[in-house]
Amino acid sequence: MxxxxxxxxxxxxxxxxxxxxxxxxxxxxxxxxxxxxxxxxxxxxxxxxxxxxxxxxxxxxxxxxxxxxxxxxxxxxxxxxxxxxxxxxxxxxxxxxxxxxxxxxxxxxxxxxxxxxxGRACPVDLARVNDNAWFINMATGGFGPRITSETPEKLKAALGSISYFIHGMLRLDTLKPDRCDIRGENFHWQGEALAIGIGNGRQAGGGQALCPQALIDDGLLQLRIFTGEELLPALFNTLTRSDENPNAIDSESAWFEITSPHDIIFNLDGEPLSGRKFRIDVEPGALSCRLPPGCPLLSVR
CATH class of the missing domain: 3.40.50.10330 (Probable inorganic polyphosphate/atp-NAD kinase; domain 1)
Incomplete structure (x- = not known):
């Protein structure tokens, strides 16, 4: 170099x-x-x-x-x-x-x-949201973004990523599922979503592997939806054992469209975006990123 x-x-x-x-x-x-x-x-x-x-x-x-x-x-x-x-x-x-x-x-x-x-500069994908916002890691919807955005800075500084779980437990009375319609390539789902993860990367919320199979150089986005009516067990499973959740729905696509009859919040790598309609498109090879040898997020390591 x-x-x-x-x-x-x-x-x-x-x-x-x-x-x-x-x-x-x-x-x-x-x-x-x-x-x-x-x-x-x-x-x-x-x-x-x-x-x-x-x-x-x-x-x-x-x-x-x-x-x-x-x-x-x-x-x-x-x-x-x-x-x-x-x-x-x-x-x-x-x-x-x-x-x-x-x-x-x-x-x-x-x-x-x-x-x-x-380090070696590798081509990586980005995801574009509604033409004017982007994320490199993950878009999350449902109670996850609300927990993340509301967790006090002092609590995060003192306890790190576990602070999100603690704050979520304290706010159970305010957390409700989102009614939404989600479409992608050969995919359509409609219902009550407790949490939504659309991943270019694999984890969010302080270490929760919402999209554990995601790769950042394959031109695809991974989707995981958590459904269910019982909020407390769903919160526990999503934040601690997301890969074993019986109410998880998975898909992959180069694009997803999410619509809702009410405003919902998507957290784009920590940046909140509110609305009733979201179009998310992957932009293959949009950036070069210096990554370690054997990076697990790359299809070719």
């Missing part, structure tokens, strides 16, 4: 004071790597920094944060021209780090940063 090629690290503001990250960046700079660091303060910063990286012909843009930070940066990269689009690197600094964990990216900062800068 050309050490003179600039890598941009865009760090979520919550991780700005990370001493281990500062030490890892200094070490790589001492080895001759050109690394620029930018810290987000408010919404839109990541997109502006991606544009700055494009203007400087950066070879890699590294998302330093959780799934929401990866989503924001991946979206900005997807909007850039193919000719100038740098590779995406991932530095897991969030609470759950679902995409990084399922991709086999090291949780330790030093090896993760080295992978993000010098």
């Amino acid at each position: 050309d050490k003179n090629a600039t890598s941009f690290i865009i760090v979520n503001g919550k991780g700005a004071g990370n001493d281990a990250l500062r030490a890892a960046v200094s070490k790589l700079r001492d080895e001759g790597h050109s690394i620029a660091v930018r810290v987000t303060w408010e919404r839109g910063d990541a997109g502006r920094y991606v544009n700055e990286a494009l203007a400087q012909d950066a070879q890699t843009v590294i998302a330093g944060g959780g799934d929401g930070t990866i989503n924001e940066i991946a979206t900005a990269l997807a909007l850039a021209s193919v000719e100038k689009r740098p590779a995406l690197g991932i530095l897991p600094l969030g609470t759950a780090n679902d995409f990084a964990a399922s991709a086999g990216i090291p949780q330790e900062i030093d090896p993760a940063l080295r992978l993000a800068i010098a």
Whole structure:
């Protein structure tokens, strides 16, 4: 790899004071790597920094944060021209780090940063939602997004991914299934959905493998619907034993359409999107992402 090629690290503001990250960046700079660091303060910063990286012909843009930070940066990269689009690197600094964990990216900062800068760049798919939103990992609907979006930041900071389960148990009185109609290639289902996962990646909500067979380079999205009337056992099964849930319905398609007679919320890698109709299309090979050897999310490892 050309050490003179600039890598941009865009760090979520919550991780700005990370001493281990500062030490890892200094070490790589001492080895001759050109690394620029930018810290987000408010919404839109990541997109502006991606544009700055494009203007400087950066070879890699590294998302330093959780799934929401990866989503924001991946979206900005997807909007850039193919000719100038740098590779995406991932530095897991969030609470759950679902995409990084399922991709086999090291949780330790030093090896993760080295992978993000010098790892093999692999073509990966993105999913486009209603023409103006994207996700790289997963769209989740039902009680999962409501739990995720409502879990207090202090609880997440103190307990990590288990905080989602605890908060869900505390909010059982407000959680109701969503009435919806879901269509895909050779697939149609209508009914009451307690939870919906549409996966380019495999897990969400702090380690829950909602779409355990998903691959990010096969041009397909995986669907899993959890149905049922008894909310407490469904919540327990979905959050702890999702692969064994007797009320799970699975499908795969290059697209899905979801309609509902009432507003529902889909969580796109941590970013909520509300509406009554969603069209989700996979965009094959939309980005290059630096991933570890043997990455379980790739069809060719």
